[in-house]
Amino acid sequence: MHARPGTPKAARHTEEGAVAQLFDELRVLEVARNVSGPFAGKLFADYGADVLKVEPPSGDPSRHRGPFKDDIPNPETSALFLHLNTNKRSVTLDLEQEEGREIFRRLAEDADIVIEDFRPGQMDAWGIGYEVLSRDHPNLVMASITPFGQDGPWRDYKGSEITLQAMGGPLHVNGAPHREPIKSGGEVAHYHAGVATAFACIMARFRVEMGGVGDHIDQAVYEAQAGFRDRRTVYLTGASYTGFAAHRQAAGARVANGVRPALDGFVNIYAGGTKHFIPFLDVIERPDLKEHPDARKPLHEYSPAFATEVEAAWTSWLAGTPKQEAVELTQAIGLLGGAILATNDLLADPHYRGRGMWETIDHPVAGRAEYAGRQLILSETPRQQARHAPLLGAHNAEVYCNGLGYTREELGRLRAQGVI
Amino acid sequence: MTTDGTNTGRPLPLEGIRIAEVTVVWAGPHVTQLLAEWGADVIRVEPVNKIQPYSRGGERVTSQEVAIAAAAAGQLTSAYPDLDPGVDPWNRSSAFNAHARNKRSMACDITSPEGREAFLKLLTEVDVLIENNVPETIERANLTWDVVKEVNPRLIMVRMPAYGLSGPYKNYRGFGTHVEGMIGHHLLRSYPDESPEHTGDAFTADALAGVMGAFAIVSAIRSRTRTGLGQQIEMPLAESFMPILGEYLLDFTMNGRVTEPQGNRHISHAPHGIYPTEGHDQWIAIDVATDEEWQALCRVLGAEALATDARFMTATRRHRDSVDLDHALADYTRPRDKEALFHELQAAGVCAAPVHNELEALQSQHLNARGFFETVDMEGVGPRIYPGIMTHWKHTPNHIRTPPARLGEHNREIYIDLLGYSEAEYQALIDKGLVGDTYPESVVPRHWLR
Numbered sequence: 001m002h003a004r005p006g007t008p009k010a011a012r013h014t015e016e017g018a019v020a021q022l023f024d025e026l027r028v029l030e031v032a033r034n035v036s037g038p039f040a041g042k043l044f045a046d047y048g049a050d051v052l053k054v055e056p057p058s059g060d061p062s063r064h065r066g067p068f069k070d071d072i073p074n075p076e077t078s079a080l081f082l083h084l085n086t087n088k089r090s091v092t093l094d095l096e097q098e099e100g101r102e103i104f105r106r107l108a109e110d111a112d113i114v115i116e117d118f119r120p121g122q123m124d125a126w127g128i129g130y131e132v133l134s135r136d137h138p139n140l141v142m143a144s145i146t147p148f149g150q151d152g153p154w155r156d157y158k159g160s161e162i163t164l165q166a167m168g169g170p171l172h173v174n175g176a177p178h179r180e181p182i183k184s185g186g187e188v189a190h191y192h193a194g195v196a197t198a199f200a201c202i203m204a205r206f207r208v209e210m211g212g213v214g215d216h217i218d219q220a221v222y223e224a225q226a227g228f229r230d231r232r233t234v235y236l237t238g239a240s241y242t243g244f245a246a247h248r249q250a251a252g253a254r255v256a257n258g259v260r261p262a263l264d265g266f267v268n269i270y271a272g273g274t275k276h277f278i279p280f281l282d283v284i285e286r287p288d289l290k291e292h293p294d295a296r297k298p299l300h301e302y303s304p305a306f307a308t309e310v311e312a313a314w315t316s317w318l319a320g321t322p323k324q325e326a327v328e329l330t331q332a333i334g335l336l337g338g339a340i341l342a343t344n345d346l347l348a349d350p351h352y353r354g355r356g357m358w359e360t361i362d363h364p365v366a367g368r369a370e371y372a373g374r375q376l377i378l379s380e381t382p383r384q385q386a387r388h389a390p391l392l393g394a395h396n397a398e399v400y401c402n403g404l405g406y407t408r409e410e411l412g413r414l415r416a417q418g419v420i
Numbered sequence: 421m422t423t424d425g426t427n428t429g430r431p432l433p434l435e436g437i438r439i440a441e442v443t444v445v446w447a448g449p450h451v452t453q454l455l456a457e458w459g460a461d462v463i464r465v466e467p468v469n470k471i472q473p474y475s476r477g478g479e480r481v482t483s484q485e486v487a488i489a490a491a492a493a494g495q496l497t498s499a500y501p502d503l504d505p506g507v508d509p510w511n512r513s514s515a516f517n518a519h520a521r522n523k524r525s526m527a528c529d530i531t532s533p534e535g536r537e538a539f540l541k542l543l544t545e546v547d548v549l550i551e552n553n554v555p556e557t558i559e560r561a562n563l564t565w566d567v568v569k570e571v572n573p574r575l576i577m578v579r580m581p582a583y584g585l586s587g588p589y590k591n592y593r594g595f596g597t598h599v600e601g602m603i604g605h606h607l608l609r610s611y612p613d614e615s616p617e618h619t620g621d622a623f624t625a626d627a628l629a630g631v632m633g634a635f636a637i638v639s640a641i642r643s644r645t646r647t648g649l650g651q652q653i654e655m656p657l658a659e660s661f662m663p664i665l666g667e668y669l670l671d672f673t674m675n676g677r678v679t680e681p682q683g684n685r686h687i688s689h690a691p692h693g694i695y696p697t698e699g700h701d702q703w704i705a706i707d708v709a710t711d712e713e714w715q716a717l718c719r720v721l722g723a724e725a726l727a728t729d730a731r732f733m734t735a736t737r738r739h740r741d742s743v744d745l746d747h748a749l750a751d752y753t754r755p756r757d758k759e760a761l762f763h764e765l766q767a768a769g770v771c772a773a774p775v776h777n778e779l780e781a782l783q784s785q786h787l788n789a790r791g792f793f794e795t796v797d798m799e800g801v802g803p804r805i806y807p808g809i810m811t812h813w814k815h816t817p818n819h820i821r822t823p824p825a826r827l828g829e830h831n832r833e834i835y836i837d838l839l840g841y842s843e844a845e846y847q848a849l850i851d852k853g854l855v856g857d858t859y860p861e862s863v864v865p866r867h868w869l870r
């Protein structure tokens with residue numbers, strides 16, 4: 001087995017008898033930018049893998065994207081970068097230069113998994129594509145994330161979060177019928193493609209460890225959206241079955257169902273027509289409505305007059321009730337529902353805080369902040385306290401000198417030539 | 421068919437892994453869909469003496485008329501082939517059949533003594549148990565990790581309730597759309613200039629949790645080969661989604677800023693949005709990052725007035741005046757055909773894509789060229805097109821192997837071949853109504869009966 005480049009074992013594995021982590025002895029080389037590839041890398045890094053992030057000398061573009069700490073642009077304080085790159089090591093490397101590519105080939109020799117997101121054909125053109133890297137390393141698992149995949153008529157088209165949601169995902173059913181549809185929040189299509197990539201990578205690595213060989217994984221964000229369980233696969237199946245497409249639904253179309261204003265915000269509670277509708281009428285202090293002949297019917301059998309009365313009763317009660325109290329009272333009788341929370345609500349919420357959802361991380365430039373923490377609670381291989389996202393090229397000396405054997409002088413030359 | 425040898429490719433990575441699922445609704449079944457696609461033997465454990473709500477579909481569909489009205493109104497959550505619920509709607513729902521391919525179905529009521537016995541036997545034969553019920557359901561069934569690990573210490577047990585196995589919301593009930601509110605996603609994706617009442621439902625957390633759960637399971641299986649240990653993985657829907665909000669959460673904890681509803685806005689790109697095109701409810705997404713792309717967009721649209729408008733000369737100005745920009749741009753996109761404009765813009769180096777509903781997506785030239793859609797012939801449903809597998813592996817070709825599992829379709833092979841029940845024992849379970857391939861009339865909603 002090769003020694004890990006620049007990874008003195010003692011530094012990685014804290015002390016004798018340390019609790020195992022999920023990805024102990026897994027080495028990932030991440031040469032990917034922005035969200036999808038780095039999120040795949042983060043999933044490995046956060047649960048114990050050694051993830052080496054290869055950045056161009058100018059850094060991952062997400063370092064240059066806001067929001068920044070105190071709104072002062074700084075490649076070390078981008079919230080997106082800080083979040084997506086916890087627990088990783090960073091080296092800089094210019095893949096436009098042959099010497100940079102030679103170094104990359106050496107790094108890949110020691111990697112179990114390589115994750116890249118350049119346009120189709122770019123890695124091959126640089127001589128660092130799957131065919132080259134796997135020639136003497138058949139166990140290599142390599143994942144390539146692109147908007148449209150490695151082949152197909154649109155493979156060279158540009159794609160971004162909003163355009164890939166628009167064509168691949170359920171964007172057309174988001175929002176209201178009286179105006180333009182809206183995208184899902186943030187970079188969710190790219191996060192989703194990132195998890196799908198991590199899933200494929202760990203399956204392929206598992207196959208290697210069980211005696212098989214590696215593979216080249218082709219993850220199109222467009223296809224991940226077409227396979228998105230957020231309505232898309234269900235509605236594609238429905239359209240295939242019926243010849244109908246889904247539409248955006250108007251607000252308030254379903255009686256006492258959906259988002260409505262509460263005293264201090266909004267709730268989304270599913271009450272009308274449910275089996276808990278009778279006790280619900282007690283909660284909203286309208287027991288008189290229980291005697292109405294429609295009260296026990298399914299929603300679509302409500303008469304217009306009853307529908308209007310129920311909706312008025314519900315919304316007027318809700319208008320005087322705090323959102324969380326309305327949720328608590330309706331949950332108590334078995335209704336499905338929730339409040340509409342904002343980021344400040346989330347951070348203050350006793351449930352999430354009490355469960356340890358937030359993790360405090362100190363960063364030498366960005367300072368101390370709370371981050372979204374673990375998503376998995378593992379009974380035998382618990383996740384450990386996260387290390388902050390690396391400063392740009394923070395591990396150059398460790399990786400290139402200790403790992404690959406470059407001298408300090410050579411390192412200075414590489415830096416002077418802009419290779420690193 | 422499963423690939424083998426060198427002629428057709430390398431073997432599927434999860435061959436030999438067996439999984440029991442006690443999952444409901446959307447997120448849990450998606451985890452096992454993904455694992456089954458890559459070779460795992462997934463056994464869906466489901467009662468036939470009672471109906472699992474919202475799992476095999478149909479609750480809202482009281483007649484064929486209602487099915488037709490729902491589809492015509494664009495509600496496709498539980499749609500039936502040719503809008504006909506048939507005599508067995510539980511085998512015909514789009515919501516269920518979208519995930520149930522490659523799985524096996526075993527009739528078993530884990531809350532009955534006989535069902536529990538069979539289920540505990542099954543647990544000795546599987547690598548993974550996954551469930552996504554309200555926590556109190558599993559506690560009442562006495563099937564928590566403390567109990568099942570005694571049965572099979574090498575088991576990986578996944579629990580994915582909405583909010584977790586502890587805390588004030590532990591037993592809160594909700595669909596994906598309700599979880600969306602509680603994790604901040606509903607507000608984030610709302611229109612900036614409209615009440616969140618107009619945002620509409622989404623099930624994004626279900627989708628993320630599905631893939632995250634599949635990733636966690638394979639990771640734990642791999643880890644088990646090194647440590648020898650099974651384990652419990654707790655993965656609440658809400659918490660598996662939080663990383664998607666990472667930069668917004670940090671913006672609050674670093675800067676104290678509460679993220680406002682974003683709609684189609686981007687942090688720096690403009691124009692960035694969904695613009696009208698020719699026809700009713702037809703739209704194109706356009707995302708301009710640079711001044712060069714802006715000039716190219718104006719050229720394709722013949723919008724010389726915009727190209728030279730001082731308000732829109734730089735990215736900073738376009739972003740600042742994005743409301744005016746969007747209105748001005750819409751006048752140029754409105755008469756255009758979205759498909760033609762898409763290709764013209766891409767040829768000019770502008771990132772754009774038409775908004776595609778499902779019928780259009782089924783026709784996508786690119787998805788079809790890549791073989792994404794597959795035709796599967798399910799008994800009683802007939803050959804239909806389904807969305808296929810969302811990741812391609814160069815040396816491991818992969819296709820849907822078996823049609824969606826009908827209720828109780830694999831009872832015999834599981835009880836007798838896998839669990840070793842005798843014919844007489846198996847027959848006794850059938851006689852008691854615990855094993856079968858249909859629901860008894862006494863539990864079937866009135867409207868499901870023909």
